[in-house]
Amino acid sequence: MPVAKPESSDSRVIAHVDMDCFYVQVEQRKQPQLRGLPTAVVQYNEWKGGALIAVSYEARKFGVKRSMRGEEAKEVCPQVQLVQVPVARGKADLSGYRNAGSEDGNDVKENVRKWIHRHNADHRDKLLACGILIVAELRMQVLKETEFTCSAGIAHNKMLAKLASGMNKPAQQTVVPFSSVKGLLDTLPIRKMKQLGGKLGISLQMDMGVNTVGDLLQFPEEKLQERYGINTGTWLWNIARGISGEEVEGRLLPKSHGSGKTFPGPRALKTVPAVQHWLNQLCEELSERLCSDLDQNKRIAHTLTLHARAYKSSDSDSQKKFPSKSCPLRYGTAKIQEDAFNLFQAGLREYIGFYGGKTQGSHCSGWGITSLSVSASKIVPIPSGTCSIAKYFQGQSTSHFSSMQSSDNLNTEATLSLPSGSECYSEVNLSEPKIDFPKEESWIKDTVPDLDLQEQKDLSSPLSEKTQDGFIQEDISPLLLSGCLEQNRSKQQRDLTKDESQFKSEYKERKGKRLKDKGTYSIIELFKSYNPNPSGSFLSHEYNRTVGGTDASSSSYSRDEEEGRREAWGYNIDEIDPSVMEELPTEIQDEIKAWMQPHKRRPNNMVKRSCTISHYFSPSKKS
DNA sequence: ACGGATTCAACG
DNA sequence: TCGTTGAAT
Structure with a gap:
């Protein structure tokens, strides 16, 4: 039972959330008839049909790639829908995407931050599991509020989280438990690692014969240092071992x-x-x-x-x-x-x-x-x-250039933008119930799984079934969150996926892919393996209920789906079984208590959500 | 005639 | 500090 606890200092939980082909999603939201179609966003059109800057996953299946010209895209995929970036002042105007990326910035940020205020778990994987749940919920919320799907990776450091977020796109999340790190990196092409996609990665291949991250292991730290400098050298040595101390920066606004x-x-x-x-x-x-x-x-x-x-x-x-x-x-x-x-x-x-x-x-x-x-x-x-x-x-001093006054037009428009791109890192300090995130932080990254009904049945079925499917034997591969709820699909998405057969074929495709992975775990399995009381686990109860509900009324959850969600995910803090607390490591208990005290009376749903996590470790769910 | 525009980090 | 370079998307 007490799993041999491998020693690795870093027990942070970090999530990396990455919007799927973001510009495309922005356009698809604007023109819903484009949803589900192979779509790409191009800027300019005069020369060879413009340059692609975002490509939907449907279009990628046809071989359409970023950095193609519009005309090339049409060649490989004649049906591809090309949407042009607006032009203003004679240049590409990206403000639409910038604004879409920052919309609701405040709410999202606040919510995320609060959600993550609590924590519990006793072992690495349980910590990760906690992250999984938070991220799943987060992605669901993102989809609901923005209509955008995203993908996520959850791991013990930033590098691995980032890596994982790209492993199962779109609309899925992937977890990298400690035990799977080595197996994952061993065969991973070196250029896939962040920071190694450019010249350094090429040098590694050409000069050192390093083709996979695993190949790096042979080189002693000193060797790498003398070849690439003290900083880069040690950095390489560490990442080969899945070690990365890089911290999450809680920044919401651009620096330039x-x-x-x-x-x-x-x-x-x-x-x-x-x-x-x-x-x-x-x-x-x-x-x-x-x-x-x-x-x-x-x-x-x-x-x-x-x-x-x-x-x-x-x-x-x-x-x-x-x-x-x-x-x-x-x-x-x-x-x-x-x-x-x-x-x-x-x-x-x-x-x-x-x-x-x-x-x-x-x-x-x-x-x-x-x-x-x-x-x-x-x-x-x-x-x-x-x-x-x-x-x-x-009161500002004038610039050193001679300059005239002139009519300042201090315009006022709204352009709150998130950091660049469509990805977002959030970090939280677990030990401190307040706003700033210090040492022990969790990285949360998030994506919306895209599961069909059948998959949900999988989820609600007994844990053992999943195990017998045989894809969770080895501990050397990343965990795929194979269970998320129908709720994760937005109304629009559902309407689009009315074609049931297509649905199923996609499901098979995905399932096949999953089988190819060395091992994938369902979220339930993950909990089961560490939970002293596997029987009627709280989790499976919840999934059963939720699935049943959404299954029947697979329409949108516009009206009281809000209620449904709360029912499924949220629990009042008072409902926490004291025995649950006792199971947790004392430090975590303390954290939870510290967190509970000052908020005890707030009838805020934030509080409820926070408590949800605690429940997942409950050995016996109280109905 | 480079995939364009944008942002960021590291380094000298 | 400024300016350059590399990288990612």
Whole structure:
């Protein structure tokens, strides 16, 4: 019973949540008729049908890939639905996706944080199991509130969580228990690891003959250090062993904003006025976003940076790079435009060198700009006591560039954005019931499983059946959360999946895939193996009930599904069986008590949710 | 004519 | 600090 406890220092529970082909989902939500169809988002359309920047999983089956041109996509998948990114100011405008990514940011963040306030579990896997449940619930909530599905990985560190989140996409979550780490990494192609997808990974392959993470194990730490430096070397040595101390940063807002555009080949900008025109466009967008940030988040950026890429048509070191330049950032569109232009000119002078001048008379400037971007960084919160923002800015020093005043247009729009991309890490401090997450944190990552009815039956069936299916023997593979509820599917999704036969075939497909995995565990199995009292476990009761309910009325759960969910997942804190507590390690008991005390009386559903987890460790569920 | 635009971290 | 480079998506 007492599972031989392998020693590994890191018993954090970390989850990585990753939205599935996010831009596509945004478009599909906007145009529901696109749901279920092979879909891709392209930006621009003039040249070869535009560039794909997001591809739905249906389209991926046809071989459509990111970084294809629209025309290529049509070749491999004629039915593919191509949705264009909106254009504003002559450039791709990503604000729609940015905004979709941040919508509800507050609620989500608050909810997630609170959910995770409590914890219990006694062993590594139980800790992970706790994470599984939280993440499953989280994903469900995300789907319900945003209509977006996501995938997740749960593991003991960030690296593994991230890895796992991509293993079963879309709309599923994957757990990596400690015991499966070695087996997982052993055959994993080295380039799949985060940070090894580029030059370093190639060097590892070419120079060291390392093709899998497992191959790395042979090299002594010192060897790696002398080849790649002290930092990278030790880092490599550790990740080969599944060790990563990287911490989760609880950041919700971006650290910078940028606006840029490329001008490939023939479109390169060859005159200063042309550059100025585009700089003005870029600065206008940037200024708008800065104002939104100021408005919504009460913070200001302090540094403006200009980047450019250029070529020199005639003459020597065409290798030379256009230098990036930065200066203090002054708010106001015109000021930003002016400063950016000055930065550009400074960079250009430097780039051209000394005889750059005007060797080619009036027509050819001798240079061309192939990309331009302006960005704002060093964004800090406004001093809280600042009553008048206008006054605050007047107090700002002027930039060192001579500049005129000008009409500041402090626009106010909403653009609260999450960190970049469509993934999100959340970390929580378990030992502290408060807002900040310190040491013992949990990483939560989350995705929505996409299971059909049959799969649900699997879930509700006796635990042993799953075991007999034979895919959970070895302990060397990641756990797949194979049980989640019909609730996880949104109304729209359900309507789309009316075709029952397609449904089943997909199910088979997935099941087959799962069998190929070295081992997958159902969530119930996981609990069973560590639960002293396997019999009528609380969990299976709950799943049975839930499945039964949704099965019959597999419509949407618009009305009292809210109630249904609570019934299934939420329990009042007072219902916690004291015997459950006694089973837990004392530290965890203490945490729970500490958490319960101050909140005891809050009739908040948050409280209920929190208690749900405790119940999962209950040996005997009280009806 | 590079998949474009964006963000971030590490490093010198 | 600034600027560059690499990486990921």
